[in-house]
Amino acid sequence: MSKTYPPPTAVIDPDPSRSWLRRAWPLVKAHRLMFGTALASSALSLLVSVQVPTLIQDALDNSITSHKVPLADYMWWLVGLTAVMLVAGFFARQLLFRTAYKIEYDLRNLMYEHLTGLSFPFYDRVQTGQLISRANSDIRSVQMYLAFAPFMLVQCGIAVVAFGYMLAISVPLAILSMLPMPLVFVTSRQMQRSMFPVSWLIQSRLADVATVVDENVNGVRVVKSFAAERRQLSLLQKAAVKVRWAYVKDTDLRARWTPAAQNLPRVGMAIVLLYGGYLAIQGGLGVGAILAFNSYLLMLQIPFTMLGMLIMMGQRASASAKRLYEVLDEKPEIVDSATAVDLEDVRGDVEFHGVRFGYADGPDVLDNFSLRMDSGETVALVGRTGSGKSTVARLLPRFYDVREGSVTVDGHDVRDVTLHSLRDTVGIVLDEPFLFSASVRDNIAYGRPDADITDIERVARLAGAHEFIMELSEGYDTVIGERGYTLSGGQRQRIAIARTLLVNPPVLVLDDATSAIDVQVEQEIHAGLRTLFAGRTTLIIAHRLSTISLADRVVLLDGGEIVADGTHAELLESTPLYAEVLAQANVEELGGVAR
Known part of the structure; x- marks a missing residue:
């Protein structure tokens, strides 16, 4: 019996007028307990780490300078804080990655479930490679942001706590050290505006490459029969060149904006060294205070170091989410009516009456x-x-x-x-x-997975397939190649006939x-x-x-x-x-x- 897996725990918000993040929020909310615990553990680890500079300051002032407290006391406190950070950090990362993979699981299942519900007209107009790209790289981009952006924001929360400690040490010095921050904000906004179009372009062109690869793999027999390998390689090269251009453009933008966003805060460090050194010389601040202040300023670097990565991930995720929503917002054209009933005790009378039909907007x-x-x-x-x-x-x-x-x-x-x-x-x-890359038995029993081997053999005999199946290396347990290409066309047709006959329509x-x-x-x-x-x-x-x-x-x-x-x-x-x-x-x- 095949193993069953739980369905997705949440769905995407169906309202297309909302932002992509609000539409994706139900996926995160469904795992709020695990995710909240991960973020809380991360916050605890950070709060403990903020205490370390103060502890070192007290050790310098009370043990090294004035010899009031034994240095070993501070050493044990430092060991204890380190142990707490290790345990909290372990749970934070473990639970965070579990949440990330659960979100990815939900997204993939939602996408596949929706694709299976869409009608034939949708597949008539959409390229398979585009769908594969959206179901893989786009889902991963969204998953990464949904799971890791809040984690990064918690990491950035250390800046607020660290700044509070900086104010406690010296208000003028803390304010002066933050002077470059408005420039960092402006730089980050410009980086965001510049990168979104390129992020969309990257995902779109990756899908184009996936389309070329998918068509060439599935159509390899046609390609080889016309000796068209070089022509198809040329098509792939053109698509790859476009992707390369988009990635290079993305790299150029990051090279232009990220160093500024990450290094402008270092101007604040220079101010601290200049003005803080002056205060230390004048006796206004102790050496321990200057060292602690500098440590807190280094902690402020972490958020701004992450800022470029967060913006890049956000723009990539935004572009990917919109591409996913294009599919998830697609409505099936062939659906059950509100009053639909089940066909029961079917006799088999069939009638076409005055039928007029054409595909899409084409002629009848x-x-x-x-x-x-x-x-x-x-x-x-x-x-x-x-x-x-x-x-x-x-x-x-x-x-x-x-x-x-x-x-x-x-x-x-x-x-x-x-x-x-x-x-x-x-x-x-x-x-x-179409045959699946599975055993002959599984292909015939596709419509009735619980069918007995006796019934499978019976319909195989009726379809004229039993003899050649028994000549295969493992009989009915032989795994046939993708799409059944390890069999002849006639053999595939006979297995398909047997597959249909088994359900006895x-x-x-x-x-x-x-x-x-x-x-x-x-x-x-x-x-x-x-x-x-x-x-x-x-x-x-x-x-x-x-x-x-x-x-x-x-x-x-x-x-x-x-x-x-x-x-x-x-x-x-x-x-x-x-x-x-x-x-x-x-x-x-x-x-x-x-x-």
């Missing part, structure tokens, strides 16, 4: 398409390439919604039933089946599902298919005469409309276009064999 692919299939009937849909056959197959399980007309199952409009029950009812095998759609199977092998599995078709409504999209012979009747599609309907013999006799389509399909198949 189907126009006034009407077809009725009675329960248990097997219908072959035949037509030229581009006539709309596969579109019919995609409308039945409601991968897309029609522009006009309706598609019904047992009299229920598919828009009025739940998607889950509809897709449990309609099983579809595509002409180019009342309505079955075979979209050229045996196009890659040798004709002789196809004939061998026909007996099994005929047995499965009995009592099951089946739509066969085919061009082979051997496949068409499985159907009770044949429907000829042309220009998005049905132009003929009858048996194979009737159409051969009455419809010249039918014979022409079959002849053309035969020529194309023979040409493919010849090649």
Whole structure:
């Protein structure tokens, strides 16, 4: 049994008018106990560290200068403070990183869950590489900022406490040491404004590189078959050059602004040394006080050292968050209606009534398409390439919604039933089946993970796959390569057929599902298919005469409309276009064999 994992503990605020940080706040709030403990431990460690300069000041004044207190007393106090800092620092970092990874876990699961809920039209227009980039580098940028920015702000809190101690030592000296800080603020604001556009550009161009890599890895067979490696490498180089330019620009901006933001506070140190030294010479301050004051001023350097990093992380996270929200704010186009009901006790009556459909804003692919299939009937849909056959197959399980007309199952409009029950009812095998990089057993049992091996073998036999599976190195436990490319096209199709048959759908759609199977092998599995078709409504999209012979009747599609309907013999006799389509399909198949 596969291990189950808990769902995300929070979601992104759906209000797009809010800032990206406010929208992401629920993710942090969900882990507030652990995160708060981490920040509290960090604050404790810092508060203890602030006591060290005062302790050293007292040691110099009371033990070294005046010999009032034994130096060993201060040594033990220092050991105790160090121990507290070690323990608090340990818990702070451990809990902080746990929180960071929990936030990342939630973000990745939210992203994947949302992607699985989006409709086919979304994937038709979005590049896979863009999604991969957003689901990886962009999520990491947001996670880093959400988890570590508060930690850095707590670290910066040491500046307030340290400044309080500085005021206690000498008010004029403390005020003089802070004179450069307004310049630091102005510099930081300018750095923020300059870096945001570049941060957005970096993330966008990283996604472009991911797209090129993804397409070349997935399409490696096409690339190599056309000897296009150098051309594709050139495309990658162009994308990489753009990323390099953006990174160099980012580095230039940081090189311009970060040194100023980090080093302007050192002017305050020079003031301390000048004026503090004068006060020490005049007897206004002791050596211990000057040393403690200088230590506190060094503590003030930490926030300003972090300032450049914090701004950089913030701008990168802001750009990444907006790219993530572009996907998370995308609404599914195909959803259950408020009154949707489950399909139950399905007989398998299917009807397309006056259907008009086209993809996105394109022209109509189907126009006034009407077809009725009675329960248990097997219908072959035949037509030229581009006539709309596969579109019919995609409308039945409601991968897309029609522009006009309706598609019904047992009299229920598919828009009025739940998607889950509809897709449990309609099983579809595509002409180019997708297999996962898993065992043959797991691929066949994808729709029924708890299926018994006996049932898996039964459908594999019916699909004509059992024999070649047993010849694999580990039989049904053989792990096939990504997308199933370690198998032939016909073998992949047979496993895909078995996968669909295992869920035993009342309505079955075979979209050229045996196009890659040798004709002789196809004939061998026909007996099994005929047995499965009995009592099951089946739509066969085919061009082979051997496949068409499985159907009770044949429907000829042309220009998005049905132009003929009858048996194979009737159409051969009455419809010249039918014979022409079959002849053309035969020529194309023979040409493919010849090649």
